[in-house]
Amino acid sequence: MMTFYKTTPAVLFWQWINQSFNAIVNYTNRSGDAPITVNQLGTAYVSATTGAVATALGLNALTKHVSPLIGRFVPFAAVAAANCINIPLMRQRELKHGIPITDENDNRLGESTKAAQQAISQVVVSRILMASPGMAIPPFLMNHLEKKAFLRKFPWMSAPIQVTLVGFCLVFATPLCCALFPQKSSISVSRLEPELQEKIRANHPGVERVYFNKGYKTVEAAPVWP
DSSP, X not given: OOGGGSSHHHHHHHHHHHHHHHHHHHHHTOSOOOOOOHHHHHHHHXXXXXXXXXXXXXXXXXXXXXXXXXXXXXXXXXHHHHHHHHHHHHTHHHHHHOEEEEOTTOOEEEEEHHHHHHHHHHHHHHHHHHHHHHHHHHHHHHHHHTTSHHHHXXXXXXXXXXXXXXXXXXXXXXXXXXXXXXXXXXXXXXXXXXXXXXXXXXXXXXXXXXXXXXXXXXXXXXXXXX
């Protein structure tokens, strides 16, 4: 384990830094154009970072009770769980009030919470899959390399090798996972809220599918664990 991850305060600090970065990314790359107050933003930030850090710390504690190889995959579970908490909480206003939906010609038809749910779900899935190669492949390789004489002789090389492996994985995982769902996603009118369905069918009878910006997917700062 890297030196600054050895103590609980250090783990707490770096997890907070990581989740704060992710919270900023999730907020700035959100969908929708509705304003948000300072109080709402502060509440979203505190709930997102606290929930994500607590989950990550709880799962990280499991490394003490499992085999070293399995323990290497606990950080991935922590990252996945943190994404499931951080992203929705930082974008909770979209879940409450909806995001803009348009027709194929970009004519605004209203705001939909159903579209927001789909948008956020797509981003969460993409972010988890984006982290998968970098947090699943290196553990196997490091488990093998640490049995070799090279790393036993030069243990300080462990961290640079891990960072290099993660970076190599992200070179391919990032564009592939960003391409999973289109930036301009769509949803059937029949899956929208009943009142919004009625409004669209009354004012735009030919529209069967609406479109929305799901928000961007950017890679998060995932720390290197053992």
